[in-house]
Amino acid sequence: MGKVIVVTSGKGGVGKTTSTAALGAALASKGERVVVVDFDVGLRNLDLVMGAERRVVYDLINVIQGEAKLSQALIRDKRLETLFLLPASQTRDKDNLTPEGVERVISELRRVFDWVICDSPAGIESGATLAMRHADVAVVVTNPEVSSVRDSDRIIGLLDSKTVKAENGERMEKHLLLTRYDPNRAERGDMLKVDDVLEILSIPLIGIIPESMDVLRASNIGAPVTLADASSAPAQAYFDAARRLCGEPVPITVPGEKRSFLGKIFGRKAA
Amino acid sequence: MTKVLTDARSIRIKGRSFLAVVLSPDLPLDDWLARLDDLASRSAGFFLGRPVVLDVTDLEICKTDLKELLAAFVERNVAIMGIEGARPSLLGPGMPPALKGGKPVSGDAVAKEPIIEIRNMPAETQPAEPEPRQVLQSLVIREPIRSGQSVIFPEGDVTVIGSVASGAEVIAGGSVHIYGTLRGRAMAGSIGNINARIFCRKMEAELLAIDGVYKMAEDMAPGLRGKSVQLWLENDTIMAETLI
Ligand SMILES: Nc1ncnc2c1ncn2[C@@H]1O[C@H](COP(=O)(O)OP(=O)(O)OP(=O)(O)O)[C@@H](O)[C@H]1O
Numbered sequence A: 001m002g003k004v005i006v007v008t009s010g011k012g013g014v015g016k017t018t019s020t021a022a023l024g025a026a027l028a029s030k031g032e033r034v035v036v037v038d039f040d041v042g043l044r045n046l047d048l049v050m051g052a053e054r055r056v057v058y059d060l061i062n063v064i065q066g067e068a069k070l071s072q073a074l075i076r077d078k079r080l081e082t083l084f085l086l087p088a089s090q091t092r093d094k095d096n097l098t099p100e101g102v103e104r105v106i107s108e109l110r111r112v113f114d115w116v117i118c119d120s121p122a123g124i125e126s127g128a129t130l131a132m133r134h135a136d137v138a139v140v141v142t143n144p145e146v147s148s149v150r151d152s153d154r155i156i157g158l159l160d161s162k163t164v165k166a167e168n169g170e171r172m173e174k175h176l177l178l179t180r181y182d183p184n185r186a187e188r189g190d191m192l193k194v195d196d197v198l199e200i201l202s203i204p205l206i207g208i209i210p211e212s213m214d215v216l217r218a219s220n221i222g223a224p225v226t227l228a229d230a231s232s233a234p235a236q237a238y239f240d241a242a243r244r245l246c247g248e249p250v251p252i253t254v255p256g257e258k259r260s261f262l263g264k265i266f267g268r269k270a271a
Numbered sequence B: 001m002t003k004v005l006t007d008a009r010s011i012r013i014k015g016r017s018f019l020a021v022v023l024s025p026d027l028p029l030d031d032w033l034a035r036l037d038d039l040a041s042r043s044a045g046f047f048l049g050r051p052v053v054l055d056v057t058d059l060e061i062c063k064t065d066l067k068e069l070l071a072a073f074v075e076r077n078v079a080i081m082g083i084e085g086a087r088p089s090l091l092g093p094g095m096p097p098a099l100k101g102g103k104p105v106s107g108d109a110v111a112k113e114p115i116i117e118i119r120n121m122p123a124e125t126q127p128a129e130p131e132p133r134q135v136l137q138s139l140v141i142r143e144p145i146r147s148g149q150s151v152i153f154p155e156g157d158v159t160v161i162g163s164v165a166s167g168a169e170v171i172a173g174g175s176v177h178i179y180g181t182l183r184g185r186a187m188a189g190s191i192g193n194i195n196a197r198i199f200c201r202k203m204e205a206e207l208l209a210i211d212g213v214y215k216m217a218e219d220m221a222p223g224l225r226g227k228s229v230q231l232w233l234e235n236d237t238i239m240a241e242t243l244i
Protein backbone atom coordinates (compact mmCIF):
# COMPACT_ATOMS: atom_id res chain seq x y z
CA MET A 1 0.00 0.00 0.00
CA GLY A 2 1.42 3.32 -1.08
CA LYS A 3 1.59 6.50 0.92
CA VAL A 4 -0.71 9.39 0.12
CA ILE A 5 0.85 12.82 0.47
CA VAL A 6 -1.02 16.10 0.21
CA VAL A 7 0.95 19.19 -0.77
CA THR A 8 -1.04 22.05 0.69
CA SER A 9 -0.70 25.64 1.89
CA GLY A 10 -3.88 27.67 2.21
CA LYS A 11 -2.30 30.65 0.51
CA GLY A 12 -1.95 30.62 -3.27
CA GLY A 13 1.21 30.89 -5.31
CA VAL A 14 3.58 29.70 -2.62
CA GLY A 15 5.00 26.76 -4.60
CA LYS A 16 2.66 23.77 -4.13
CA THR A 17 2.62 22.73 -7.77
CA THR A 18 6.36 23.31 -8.16
CA SER A 19 6.97 21.21 -5.05
CA THR A 20 4.58 18.43 -6.07
CA ALA A 21 6.37 18.01 -9.39
CA ALA A 22 9.87 18.33 -7.93
CA LEU A 23 9.27 15.88 -5.07
CA GLY A 24 7.44 13.45 -7.36
CA ALA A 25 10.31 13.42 -9.85
CA ALA A 26 12.91 13.16 -7.06
CA LEU A 27 11.19 10.09 -5.62
CA ALA A 28 10.63 8.52 -9.05
CA SER A 29 14.29 9.02 -9.98
CA LYS A 30 15.10 6.59 -7.16
CA GLY A 31 12.86 3.99 -8.82
CA GLU A 32 9.82 4.59 -6.63
CA ARG A 33 6.45 4.33 -8.41
CA VAL A 34 4.94 7.80 -8.15
CA VAL A 35 1.75 9.46 -9.31
CA VAL A 36 1.20 13.20 -8.98
CA VAL A 37 -2.48 14.14 -8.86
CA ASP A 38 -3.74 17.61 -9.78
CA PHE A 39 -6.68 18.63 -7.56
CA ASP A 40 -6.80 22.16 -8.90
CA VAL A 41 -9.91 21.69 -11.05
CA GLY A 42 -10.41 24.64 -13.36
CA LEU A 43 -6.91 26.04 -12.80
CA ARG A 44 -4.79 23.06 -13.62
CA ASN A 45 -1.05 23.71 -13.71
CA LEU A 46 0.66 20.48 -12.85
CA ASP A 47 0.45 19.25 -16.45
CA LEU A 48 2.38 22.33 -17.58
CA VAL A 49 5.06 22.01 -14.93
CA MET A 50 5.40 18.31 -15.84
CA GLY A 51 5.49 19.16 -19.56
CA ALA A 52 2.53 16.91 -20.32
CA GLU A 53 -0.12 19.47 -21.31
CA ARG A 54 -0.36 18.21 -24.90
CA ARG A 55 -0.86 14.63 -23.80
CA VAL A 56 -3.92 15.17 -21.59
CA VAL A 57 -6.90 13.21 -22.91
CA TYR A 58 -8.85 12.20 -19.83
CA ASP A 59 -8.66 13.72 -16.38
CA LEU A 60 -9.53 13.15 -12.72
CA ILE A 61 -13.14 14.27 -13.22
CA ASN A 62 -13.60 11.87 -16.15
CA VAL A 63 -12.42 9.03 -13.91
CA ILE A 64 -14.65 10.12 -11.03
CA GLN A 65 -17.67 10.39 -13.35
CA GLY A 66 -16.95 6.96 -14.81
CA GLU A 67 -16.27 8.35 -18.28
CA ALA A 68 -12.75 6.96 -18.37
CA LYS A 69 -10.75 4.26 -16.64
CA LEU A 70 -7.93 5.29 -14.36
CA SER A 71 -5.42 3.61 -16.69
CA GLN A 72 -6.69 5.75 -19.58
CA ALA A 73 -6.26 8.99 -17.67
CA LEU A 74 -2.78 8.36 -16.24
CA ILE A 75 0.01 9.94 -18.25
CA ARG A 76 3.45 8.38 -18.04
CA ASP A 77 6.37 10.80 -17.85
CA LYS A 78 8.63 10.80 -20.92
CA ARG A 79 11.80 10.95 -18.85
CA LEU A 80 11.07 8.71 -15.86
CA GLU A 81 9.11 5.57 -16.46
CA THR A 82 7.91 5.22 -12.86
CA LEU A 83 6.46 8.76 -12.79
CA PHE A 84 2.81 9.37 -13.72
CA LEU A 85 0.45 12.32 -13.81
CA LEU A 86 -3.28 12.31 -13.17
CA PRO A 87 -4.34 15.69 -14.56
CA ALA A 88 -7.19 17.88 -13.36
CA SER A 89 -9.97 19.02 -15.61
CA GLN A 90 -9.61 22.53 -16.96
CA THR A 91 -13.17 22.84 -18.21
CA ARG A 92 -15.41 20.97 -15.82
CA ASP A 93 -17.04 22.37 -12.74
CA LYS A 94 -15.27 21.57 -9.51
CA ASP A 95 -18.54 20.34 -8.00
CA ASN A 96 -17.89 17.18 -9.99
CA LEU A 97 -15.15 16.39 -7.52
CA THR A 98 -17.28 14.27 -5.19
CA PRO A 99 -16.06 12.85 -1.87
CA GLU A 100 -17.01 9.30 -2.92
CA GLY A 101 -15.28 9.66 -6.28
CA VAL A 102 -12.11 11.00 -4.71
CA GLU A 103 -12.07 8.20 -2.15
CA ARG A 104 -12.40 5.55 -4.87
CA VAL A 105 -9.67 7.04 -7.07
CA ILE A 106 -7.23 7.52 -4.19
CA SER A 107 -7.67 3.99 -2.90
CA GLU A 108 -7.13 2.61 -6.41
CA LEU A 109 -3.98 4.69 -6.84
CA ARG A 110 -2.71 3.66 -3.42
CA ARG A 111 -2.82 0.03 -4.51
CA VAL A 112 -0.71 0.63 -7.62
CA PHE A 113 1.79 3.31 -6.56
CA ASP A 114 4.34 3.72 -3.78
CA TRP A 115 3.58 7.44 -3.54
CA VAL A 116 0.39 9.30 -4.39
CA ILE A 117 1.17 13.02 -4.27
CA CYS A 118 -1.86 15.31 -4.33
CA ASP A 119 -1.34 18.90 -5.46
CA SER A 120 -3.94 20.89 -3.52
CA PRO A 121 -5.60 24.05 -4.79
CA ALA A 122 -5.15 27.18 -2.68
CA GLY A 123 -7.81 28.11 -0.17
CA ILE A 124 -9.74 26.14 2.42
CA GLU A 125 -12.74 25.25 0.27
CA SER A 126 -13.84 21.79 -0.82
CA GLY A 127 -11.05 21.36 -3.39
CA ALA A 128 -8.43 21.78 -0.68
CA THR A 129 -10.26 19.67 1.91
CA LEU A 130 -10.85 16.87 -0.62
CA ALA A 131 -7.18 16.90 -1.61
CA MET A 132 -6.16 16.40 2.03
CA ARG A 133 -9.01 14.09 2.99
CA HIS A 134 -7.25 10.73 2.44
CA ALA A 135 -3.68 11.77 3.06
CA ASP A 136 -1.30 9.91 5.36
CA VAL A 137 1.28 12.67 5.24
CA ALA A 138 0.97 16.40 4.64
CA VAL A 139 3.65 18.62 3.19
CA VAL A 140 2.73 22.15 4.24
CA VAL A 141 4.28 24.59 1.78
CA THR A 142 5.00 27.96 3.35
CA ASN A 143 6.83 31.11 2.30
CA PRO A 144 8.71 32.99 5.01
CA GLU A 145 6.14 35.77 5.30
CA VAL A 146 3.36 36.50 7.75
CA SER A 147 0.27 35.84 5.62
CA SER A 148 1.60 32.56 4.27
CA VAL A 149 2.49 31.37 7.77
CA ARG A 150 -0.92 32.23 9.12
CA ASP A 151 -2.66 30.41 6.27
CA SER A 152 -0.45 27.38 6.86
CA ASP A 153 -1.42 27.44 10.49
CA ARG A 154 -5.08 27.42 9.46
CA ILE A 155 -4.43 24.50 7.12
CA ILE A 156 -2.70 22.54 9.89
CA GLY A 157 -5.85 23.00 11.96
CA LEU A 158 -7.89 21.49 9.11
CA LEU A 159 -5.41 18.63 8.66
CA ASP A 160 -5.95 17.82 12.32
CA SER A 161 -9.73 17.86 12.07
CA LYS A 162 -11.11 17.39 8.57
CA THR A 163 -9.13 14.37 7.36
CA VAL A 164 -9.97 10.68 7.59
CA LYS A 165 -6.92 10.19 9.82
CA ALA A 166 -8.07 12.89 12.22
CA GLU A 167 -11.62 11.57 12.28
CA ASN A 168 -10.27 8.12 13.22
CA GLY A 169 -8.37 9.71 16.08
CA GLU A 170 -5.02 9.11 14.39
CA ARG A 171 -2.32 11.69 13.94
CA MET A 172 -1.59 13.13 10.55
CA GLU A 173 2.12 13.29 9.86
CA LYS A 174 2.88 16.91 8.94
CA HIS A 175 6.04 18.41 7.47
CA LEU A 176 6.93 22.01 6.80
CA LEU A 177 8.47 22.82 3.42
CA LEU A 178 9.74 26.38 3.44
CA THR A 179 9.92 27.59 -0.15
CA ARG A 180 11.04 30.72 -2.02
CA TYR A 181 13.54 31.41 0.74
CA ASP A 182 15.65 34.36 -0.31
CA PRO A 183 18.96 34.56 1.61
CA ASN A 184 19.48 38.21 0.62
CA ARG A 185 16.09 39.27 1.88
CA ALA A 186 16.57 37.15 5.01
CA GLU A 187 19.82 38.99 5.66
CA ARG A 188 18.10 42.34 5.28
CA GLY A 189 15.40 41.19 7.69
CA ASP A 190 12.68 41.48 5.02
CA MET A 191 11.50 37.94 5.64
CA LEU A 192 10.54 35.89 8.64
CA LYS A 193 13.42 33.90 10.02
CA VAL A 194 13.39 30.11 9.77
CA ASP A 195 13.30 29.82 13.55
CA ASP A 196 10.32 32.15 13.80
CA VAL A 197 8.33 30.19 11.23
CA LEU A 198 9.15 26.95 13.03
CA GLU A 199 8.17 28.42 16.37
CA ILE A 200 4.83 29.63 15.05
CA LEU A 201 3.86 26.49 13.15
CA SER A 202 5.55 23.95 15.44
CA ILE A 203 5.71 21.11 12.94
CA PRO A 204 8.97 19.48 11.77
CA LEU A 205 10.88 21.05 8.89
CA ILE A 206 11.46 18.86 5.85
CA GLY A 207 13.38 21.31 3.71
CA ILE A 208 14.17 24.87 2.73
CA ILE A 209 13.95 25.64 -0.99
CA PRO A 210 15.79 28.77 -2.07
CA GLU A 211 14.21 31.39 -4.31
CA SER A 212 15.84 30.74 -7.66
CA MET A 213 15.53 31.49 -11.36
CA ASP A 214 16.15 27.79 -11.95
CA VAL A 215 12.54 27.13 -10.90
CA LEU A 216 11.16 29.45 -13.57
CA ARG A 217 13.55 28.07 -16.20
CA ALA A 218 12.45 24.53 -15.38
CA SER A 219 8.76 25.33 -15.68
CA ASN A 220 9.41 27.12 -18.99
CA ILE A 221 10.83 23.93 -20.47
CA GLY A 222 8.07 21.87 -18.86
CA ALA A 223 10.16 19.87 -16.44
CA PRO A 224 10.17 19.47 -12.67
CA VAL A 225 13.19 21.40 -11.36
CA THR A 226 14.69 18.15 -10.08
CA LEU A 227 14.82 16.85 -13.66
CA ALA A 228 15.55 20.11 -15.51
CA ASP A 229 18.77 20.79 -13.63
CA ALA A 230 19.47 18.22 -10.94
CA SER A 231 22.54 20.07 -9.73
CA SER A 232 20.82 23.42 -9.17
CA ALA A 233 20.32 24.67 -5.62
CA PRO A 234 16.51 24.27 -5.56
CA ALA A 235 16.80 20.78 -7.10
CA GLN A 236 19.31 19.73 -4.47
CA ALA A 237 17.05 21.05 -1.74
CA TYR A 238 14.09 19.10 -3.17
CA PHE A 239 16.19 15.90 -3.45
CA ASP A 240 17.12 16.28 0.23
CA ALA A 241 13.49 16.87 1.17
CA ALA A 242 12.47 13.72 -0.73
CA ARG A 243 15.08 11.71 1.18
CA ARG A 244 13.71 13.07 4.46
CA LEU A 245 10.20 12.08 3.33
CA CYS A 246 11.53 8.52 3.00
CA GLY A 247 12.74 8.75 6.59
CA GLU A 248 16.46 9.35 5.93
CA PRO A 249 18.00 11.72 8.46
CA VAL A 250 19.56 14.38 6.24
CA PRO A 251 20.78 17.54 8.01
CA ILE A 252 19.11 20.77 6.89
CA THR A 253 21.18 23.79 5.94
CA VAL A 254 19.69 27.27 5.74
CA PRO A 255 20.49 28.69 2.28
CA GLY A 256 23.02 31.52 2.43
CA GLU A 257 23.68 30.96 6.12
CA LYS A 258 27.41 30.30 5.54
CA ARG A 259 27.80 33.45 3.53
CA SER A 260 26.01 35.59 6.02
CA PHE A 261 28.24 34.17 8.73
CA LEU A 262 31.36 35.07 6.71
CA GLY A 263 29.82 38.41 5.91
CA LYS A 264 29.60 39.20 9.61
CA ILE A 265 33.26 38.39 10.17
CA PHE A 266 34.34 40.56 7.28
CA GLY A 267 32.03 43.31 8.40
CA ARG A 268 33.65 43.35 11.80
CA LYS A 269 37.16 43.44 10.33
CA ALA A 270 36.26 46.36 8.16
CA ALA A 271 34.81 48.30 11.07
CA MET B 1 -58.89 13.24 6.19
CA THR B 2 -58.20 13.11 9.84
CA LYS B 3 -54.75 13.70 11.07
CA VAL B 4 -53.04 10.71 12.53
CA LEU B 5 -51.68 11.92 15.79
CA THR B 6 -49.91 8.73 16.69
CA ASP B 7 -47.42 8.63 13.87
CA ALA B 8 -44.56 6.49 15.11
CA ARG B 9 -42.00 8.89 13.74
CA SER B 10 -42.17 11.84 16.04
CA ILE B 11 -40.30 15.04 15.61
CA ARG B 12 -37.45 15.31 18.04
CA ILE B 13 -37.13 18.61 19.70
CA LYS B 14 -34.03 19.17 21.69
CA GLY B 15 -33.06 21.90 24.05
CA ARG B 16 -29.59 23.25 23.83
CA SER B 17 -27.83 26.11 25.46
CA PHE B 18 -25.52 28.42 23.61
CA LEU B 19 -23.16 31.02 24.83
CA ALA B 20 -24.25 34.29 23.32
CA VAL B 21 -22.60 37.66 23.34
CA VAL B 22 -24.89 40.12 25.11
CA LEU B 23 -24.83 43.76 24.10
CA SER B 24 -26.36 46.25 26.50
CA PRO B 25 -26.38 49.67 24.85
CA ASP B 26 -26.59 52.83 26.89
CA LEU B 27 -27.64 56.37 26.04
CA PRO B 28 -26.88 58.31 23.98
CA LEU B 29 -27.06 55.58 21.39
CA ASP B 30 -24.86 57.41 18.89
CA ASP B 31 -21.98 57.38 21.36
CA TRP B 32 -22.53 53.77 22.17
CA LEU B 33 -22.58 52.82 18.48
CA ALA B 34 -19.36 54.75 17.94
CA ARG B 35 -17.73 52.70 20.69
CA LEU B 36 -19.09 49.51 19.14
CA ASP B 37 -17.64 50.52 15.78
CA ASP B 38 -14.35 51.22 17.44
CA LEU B 39 -14.24 47.75 18.99
CA ALA B 40 -15.38 46.09 15.77
CA SER B 41 -12.88 47.93 13.60
CA ARG B 42 -10.01 46.94 15.79
CA SER B 43 -11.19 43.38 16.10
CA ALA B 44 -12.41 42.56 12.63
CA GLY B 45 -14.98 39.82 12.43
CA PHE B 46 -15.60 39.69 16.15
CA PHE B 47 -19.38 39.60 15.76
CA LEU B 48 -19.39 37.53 12.58
CA GLY B 49 -21.15 34.23 13.06
CA ARG B 50 -21.65 34.79 16.76
CA PRO B 51 -25.06 34.67 18.40
CA VAL B 52 -25.68 38.16 19.74
CA VAL B 53 -28.45 39.08 22.16
CA LEU B 54 -29.57 42.65 22.65
CA ASP B 55 -30.32 43.48 26.28
CA VAL B 56 -32.55 46.56 26.62
CA THR B 57 -33.53 46.02 30.26
CA ASP B 58 -31.96 49.26 31.48
CA LEU B 59 -32.46 51.21 28.28
CA GLU B 60 -35.08 53.95 27.97
CA ILE B 61 -36.09 53.43 24.39
CA CYS B 62 -39.24 53.75 22.26
CA LYS B 63 -40.25 51.47 19.44
CA THR B 64 -39.04 53.80 16.69
CA ASP B 65 -35.62 54.14 18.26
CA LEU B 66 -35.37 50.41 18.81
CA LYS B 67 -36.14 49.85 15.13
CA GLU B 68 -33.43 52.32 14.23
CA LEU B 69 -30.99 50.59 16.58
CA LEU B 70 -31.77 47.23 14.98
CA ALA B 71 -31.18 48.73 11.54
CA ALA B 72 -27.84 50.03 12.81
CA PHE B 73 -26.90 46.47 13.75
CA VAL B 74 -27.93 45.14 10.35
CA GLU B 75 -25.74 47.79 8.74
CA ARG B 76 -22.83 46.53 10.82
CA ASN B 77 -23.48 42.87 10.00
CA VAL B 78 -24.23 42.10 13.63
CA ALA B 79 -26.96 39.47 13.68
CA ILE B 80 -29.25 39.94 16.67
CA MET B 81 -30.84 36.60 17.55
CA GLY B 82 -33.11 37.92 20.24
CA ILE B 83 -34.01 40.82 22.48
CA GLU B 84 -33.93 40.59 26.23
CA GLY B 85 -35.76 42.80 28.69
CA ALA B 86 -38.09 44.50 26.20
CA ARG B 87 -41.67 45.40 27.04
CA PRO B 88 -44.01 43.51 24.70
CA SER B 89 -45.23 46.80 23.20
CA LEU B 90 -41.70 47.54 22.01
CA LEU B 91 -41.56 44.48 19.82
CA GLY B 92 -43.36 43.77 16.62
CA PRO B 93 -43.26 41.73 13.47
CA GLY B 94 -39.96 41.72 11.63
CA MET B 95 -38.06 42.13 14.87
CA PRO B 96 -35.98 39.48 16.61
CA PRO B 97 -38.01 37.51 19.17
CA ALA B 98 -38.11 38.31 22.86
CA LEU B 99 -35.80 36.20 24.95
CA LYS B 100 -36.35 35.32 28.57
CA GLY B 101 -34.50 33.40 31.20
CA GLY B 102 -31.00 34.09 30.01
CA LYS B 103 -28.60 33.31 32.81
CA PRO B 104 -25.36 35.02 33.52
CA VAL B 105 -23.52 31.74 33.92
CA SER B 106 -21.78 31.84 37.28
CA GLY B 107 -19.80 29.37 39.32
CA ASP B 108 -22.79 27.85 41.10
CA ALA B 109 -24.88 27.70 37.96
CA VAL B 110 -22.59 25.24 36.30
CA ALA B 111 -24.40 23.34 33.62
CA LYS B 112 -24.58 19.58 34.10
CA GLU B 113 -22.86 19.10 30.79
CA PRO B 114 -20.27 21.70 30.08
CA ILE B 115 -20.92 23.63 26.92
CA ILE B 116 -17.65 23.02 25.25
CA GLU B 117 -17.23 24.09 21.73
CA ILE B 118 -13.91 23.33 20.19
CA ARG B 119 -14.16 23.96 16.51
CA ASN B 120 -11.60 22.18 14.37
CA MET B 121 -10.07 20.47 17.33
CA PRO B 122 -9.03 16.82 17.13
CA ALA B 123 -11.13 14.46 19.21
CA GLU B 124 -8.35 13.60 21.63
CA THR B 125 -8.19 17.12 23.04
CA GLN B 126 -11.75 16.96 24.27
CA PRO B 127 -11.71 16.67 28.02
CA ALA B 128 -12.57 13.43 29.73
CA GLU B 129 -15.97 12.88 31.35
CA PRO B 130 -16.83 16.02 33.26
CA GLU B 131 -17.42 15.75 36.96
CA PRO B 132 -20.93 17.12 37.30
CA ARG B 133 -20.81 18.37 40.89
CA GLN B 134 -17.42 19.98 40.76
CA VAL B 135 -17.62 23.72 40.65
CA LEU B 136 -14.13 24.56 39.43
CA GLN B 137 -13.46 22.94 36.13
CA SER B 138 -10.56 23.20 33.82
CA LEU B 139 -9.76 22.27 30.29
CA VAL B 140 -6.23 21.37 29.31
CA ILE B 141 -5.24 21.39 25.67
CA ARG B 142 -1.93 19.84 24.83
CA GLU B 143 -1.35 21.29 21.43
CA PRO B 144 -1.20 24.63 19.72
CA ILE B 145 -4.48 26.40 18.90
CA ARG B 146 -4.30 27.05 15.17
CA SER B 147 -5.50 30.08 13.26
CA GLY B 148 -9.27 29.86 12.77
CA GLN B 149 -9.77 27.58 15.76
CA SER B 150 -11.74 28.69 18.72
CA VAL B 151 -11.81 27.15 22.17
CA ILE B 152 -14.81 28.15 24.25
CA PHE B 153 -15.08 26.89 27.82
CA PRO B 154 -17.45 28.89 30.00
CA GLU B 155 -17.16 26.45 32.93
CA GLY B 156 -13.72 27.37 34.11
CA ASP B 157 -10.05 27.73 33.31
CA VAL B 158 -8.39 26.89 30.03
CA THR B 159 -4.75 25.86 29.93
CA VAL B 160 -3.00 25.55 26.59
CA ILE B 161 0.33 23.75 26.47
CA GLY B 162 1.42 25.36 23.24
CA SER B 163 0.84 28.61 21.41
CA VAL B 164 -2.34 30.37 20.37
CA ALA B 165 -1.96 31.46 16.76
CA SER B 166 -2.82 34.77 15.22
CA GLY B 167 -6.48 34.42 14.25
CA ALA B 168 -7.22 31.83 16.93
CA GLU B 169 -9.07 32.47 20.19
CA VAL B 170 -9.47 31.08 23.67
CA ILE B 171 -12.56 32.08 25.62
CA ALA B 172 -12.80 30.91 29.22
CA GLY B 173 -15.28 31.51 31.99
CA GLY B 174 -12.30 31.42 34.33
CA SER B 175 -8.66 32.21 33.76
CA VAL B 176 -6.61 31.55 30.62
CA HIS B 177 -3.13 30.05 30.87
CA ILE B 178 -0.99 29.85 27.75
CA TYR B 179 2.28 27.96 28.03
CA GLY B 180 3.50 29.27 24.73
CA THR B 181 3.11 32.42 22.71
CA LEU B 182 -0.25 34.16 22.76
CA ARG B 183 -0.66 35.67 19.28
CA GLY B 184 -4.42 35.47 18.92
CA ARG B 185 -7.20 36.46 21.29
CA ALA B 186 -7.70 35.49 24.89
CA MET B 187 -10.85 36.27 26.83
CA ALA B 188 -11.02 35.38 30.49
CA GLY B 189 -14.05 35.68 32.74
CA SER B 190 -16.17 35.60 29.62
CA ILE B 191 -19.41 35.05 31.49
CA GLY B 192 -18.75 37.56 34.20
CA ASN B 193 -15.84 36.99 36.53
CA ILE B 194 -13.79 39.98 37.64
CA ASN B 195 -11.24 37.73 39.29
CA ALA B 196 -10.27 35.87 36.13
CA ARG B 197 -6.74 36.39 34.85
CA ILE B 198 -4.77 35.80 31.71
CA PHE B 199 -1.27 34.34 31.86
CA CYS B 200 1.01 33.69 28.96
CA ARG B 201 4.63 32.80 28.46
CA LYS B 202 5.07 35.18 25.56
CA MET B 203 2.75 38.09 24.86
CA GLU B 204 1.99 38.93 21.23
CA ALA B 205 -1.81 39.03 21.60
CA GLU B 206 -4.21 40.64 19.13
CA LEU B 207 -6.92 41.14 21.71
CA LEU B 208 -7.35 40.55 25.41
CA ALA B 209 -10.51 40.67 27.46
CA ILE B 210 -11.34 40.07 31.08
CA ASP B 211 -14.94 40.17 32.25
CA GLY B 212 -15.93 41.99 29.07
CA VAL B 213 -13.26 44.70 29.34
CA TYR B 214 -11.22 44.73 26.17
CA LYS B 215 -7.70 45.69 25.32
CA MET B 216 -6.34 45.71 21.79
CA ALA B 217 -2.78 45.04 20.73
CA GLU B 218 -2.09 48.72 20.06
CA ASP B 219 -3.30 49.75 23.51
CA MET B 220 -0.79 47.53 25.20
CA ALA B 221 2.39 48.88 26.71
CA PRO B 222 5.21 48.08 24.28
CA GLY B 223 7.31 46.78 27.17
CA LEU B 224 5.00 43.77 27.48
CA ARG B 225 5.55 42.47 23.96
CA GLY B 226 7.41 39.21 23.86
CA LYS B 227 7.42 38.96 27.65
CA SER B 228 5.86 36.54 30.10
CA VAL B 229 2.85 38.46 31.28
CA GLN B 230 -0.13 38.23 33.57
CA LEU B 231 -3.20 40.40 33.24
CA TRP B 232 -5.98 41.09 35.68
CA LEU B 233 -8.80 43.52 36.26
CA GLU B 234 -8.73 46.48 38.64
CA ASN B 235 -11.71 48.89 38.63
CA ASP B 236 -12.72 47.98 35.09
CA THR B 237 -9.21 48.47 33.78
CA ILE B 238 -6.98 45.71 32.56
CA MET B 239 -3.69 45.71 34.43
CA ALA B 240 -0.61 43.88 33.30
CA GLU B 241 2.78 43.00 34.65
CA THR B 242 5.64 40.89 33.44
CA LEU B 243 6.29 37.64 35.22
CA ILE B 244 9.81 36.63 36.26
N1 LIG C 1 11.79 28.36 -5.22
C1 LIG C 1 11.27 29.18 -6.14
N2 LIG C 1 12.02 30.15 -6.70
C2 LIG C 1 11.49 31.00 -7.62
N3 LIG C 1 10.22 30.93 -8.04
C3 LIG C 1 9.43 29.98 -7.53
C4 LIG C 1 9.90 29.06 -6.54
N4 LIG C 1 8.87 28.24 -6.22
C5 LIG C 1 7.82 28.62 -6.96
N5 LIG C 1 8.14 29.66 -7.76
C6 LIG C 1 7.27 30.36 -8.70
O1 LIG C 1 6.15 30.85 -8.02
C7 LIG C 1 4.97 30.75 -8.81
C8 LIG C 1 3.91 29.95 -8.08
O2 LIG C 1 4.37 28.63 -7.90
P1 LIG C 1 3.39 27.39 -7.92
O3 LIG C 1 2.52 27.42 -9.12
O4 LIG C 1 4.18 26.17 -7.66
O5 LIG C 1 2.54 27.76 -6.63
P2 LIG C 1 1.17 27.10 -6.14
O6 LIG C 1 1.23 27.14 -4.64
O7 LIG C 1 0.95 25.80 -6.77
O8 LIG C 1 0.12 28.15 -6.67
P3 LIG C 1 -1.49 27.99 -6.71
O9 LIG C 1 -1.93 28.24 -5.29
O10 LIG C 1 -1.93 29.05 -7.65
O11 LIG C 1 -1.78 26.60 -7.16
C9 LIG C 1 5.40 30.11 -10.12
O12 LIG C 1 5.61 31.11 -11.06
C10 LIG C 1 6.72 29.44 -9.76
O13 LIG C 1 7.58 29.35 -10.88
Ligand SMILES: [Mg+2]
Binding pocket: A016, A017, A018, A040, A045, A119, A120, A121
Ligand atom coordinates in the same frame (compact mmCIF):
# COMPACT_ATOMS: atom_id res chain seq x y z
MG1 LIG D 1 -0.77 25.10 -7.92
